[in-house]
Amino acid sequence: MALAFCSLRAxxxxxxxxxxxxxxxxxxxxxxxxxLLRDGVYYWYGEHKTKGSGGNVANVGIHCYSSKDLYHWKxxxxxxxxxxxGSGSDIEKGSIIERPKxxxxxxxGKYVMWFHLERKGRGYQSACAGIAAGDSPTGxxxxxxxxxxxxxxxxxxxxxxxxxxxxxxxxxxxSGGSLxxxxxLDELNIVKRDFDRGQMVRDMTLFVDDDxxxxxxxxxxxxxxxxxxxxxxxxxxxxxKYARIFPGRFMEAPALFKREGRYYLLMSGCTGWAPNAGxxxxxxxxxxxxxxxxxxFQGKGANTSFRSQSTYVVEAPGKKGNFIYMGxxxxxxxxxxxxxxxxxxxxxxxxxxxxxxxxxxx
Ligand code: DGJ
Numbered sequence: 001m002a003l004a005f006c007s008l009r010a011x012x013x014x015x016x017x018x019x020x021x022x023x024x025x026x027x028x029x030x031x032x033x034x035x036l037l038r039d040g041v042y043y044w045y046g047e048h049k050t051k052g053s054g055g056n057v058a059n060v061g062i063h064c065y066s067s068k069d070l071y072h073w074k075x076x077x078x079x080x081x082x083x084x085x086g087s088g089s090d091i092e093k094g095s096i097i098e099r100p101k102x103x104x105x106x107x108x109g110k111y112v113m114w115f116h117l118e119r120k121g122r123g124y125q126s127a128c129a130g131i132a133a134g135d136s137p138t139g140x141x142x143x144x145x146x147x148x149x150x151x152x153x154x155x156x157x158x159x160x161x162x163x164x165x166x167x168x169x170x171x172x173x174x175s176g177g178s179l180x181x182x183x184x185l186d187e188l189n190i191v192k193r194d195f196d197r198g199q200m201v202r203d204m205t206l207f208v209d210d211d212x213x214x215x216x217x218x219x220x221x222x223x224x225x226x227x228x229x230x231x232x233x234x235x236x237x238x239x240x241k242y243a244r245i246f247p248g249r250f251m252e253a254p255a256l257f258k259r260e261g262r263y264y265l266l267m268s269g270c271t272g273w274a275p276n277a278g279x280x281x282x283x284x285x286x287x288x289x290x291x292x293x294x295x296x297f298q299g300k301g302a303n304t305s306f307r308s309q310s311t312y313v314v315e316a317p318g319k320k321g322n323f324i325y326m327g328x329x330x331x332x333x334x335x336x337x338x339x340x341x342x343x344x345x346x347x348x349x350x351x352x353x354x355x356x357x358x359x360x361x362x
Contacts, residue, residue, distance in 0.1 A: 034101040055335030058097035079139030127200035148198025308341035316362035
């Protein structure tokens with residue numbers, strides 16, 4: 001009698017929300033991730049989650065996978081490992097390492113990784129970026145430092161009145177999802193509060209433009225406002241030039257991409273691990289003005305982005321102009337079982353539209 005043999009293998013299609021096996025038959029463990037395309041190979045970097053409700057902190061590091069077709073992924077191991085618990089390192093086991101993104105610097109030949117970093121035991125109060133670099137796309141990456149953003153620099157267009165005005169943020173309790181009552185963002189003047197220390201960095205992504213300029217896009221000012229910051233030419237620090245966009249809109253989960261010369265952002269609102277309605281925006285220049293569009297998700301489940309939150313947008317291999325939404329369906333009770341929601345993006349003029357599909361191919 002033949003033995004029943006069951007092994008999980010990836011198929012030539014995307015099945016959003018289902019287990020997505022890698023080449024070893026293991027569900028892909030790369031959450032809040034992003035892709036890098038180098039020499040015809042895609043590298044997927046994401047948070048390696050572990051089992052249970054404690055699995056959202058960094059117990060292992062940043063996981064890397066590779067693929068030529070986006071359907072089948074090879075496990076390339078841990079590209080950046082956490083430091084041992086008790087070592088005092090900024091990236092020690094038990095810290096929070098989220099939304100890693102890797103870009104390649106053509107001038108230096110280095111692979112540069114940025115991520116949202118929260119030091120161990122301080123909740124989400126550090127609000128820093130972590131920076132690591134390596135010589136190979138699969139790593140190992142070496143941690144360089146953690147930093148707030150653009151210390152000692154004002155954002156583009158910040159008014160003299162605010163630069164010289166009062167700061168009313170002291171003693172206020174910030175929930176991360178809304179402003180404390182009875183005070184406006186201008187009155188709080190969080191940019192000025194954080195001027196010397198550097199601006200807060202939470203949910204984030206990176207974007208490299210056609211001219212090789214790279215940008216760091218992150219939730220700042222207690223999550224109330226997104227910042228877009230130009231990186232230095234080696235991509236290892238902020239240049240000091242940055243802009244504030246959507247002040248007071250509490251945007252998270254930014255994914256920036258360029259289509260037909262225009263810049264697009266997919267984002268979410270700010271509700272912790274619980275999903276919410278997606279958001280989208282378009283601009284002719286990366287510095288803005290950014291015009292907020294509609295919730296890109298359409299159909300049943302659109303008000304929760306089909307129970308997902310944006311993390312990245314990639315153009316399909318060999319299909320110029322066909323963009324793919326990458327989102328996370330978080331599972332805070334068992335973090336390792338978070339699912340990947342990849343769906344096609346179509347456009348109604350400049351409005352990105354994402355509809356549900358059980359199974360699809362690009
Ligand atoms: C939502 C963010 O998008 C995630 O990256 C993570 O920071 C959770 N909030 C934590 O609640």
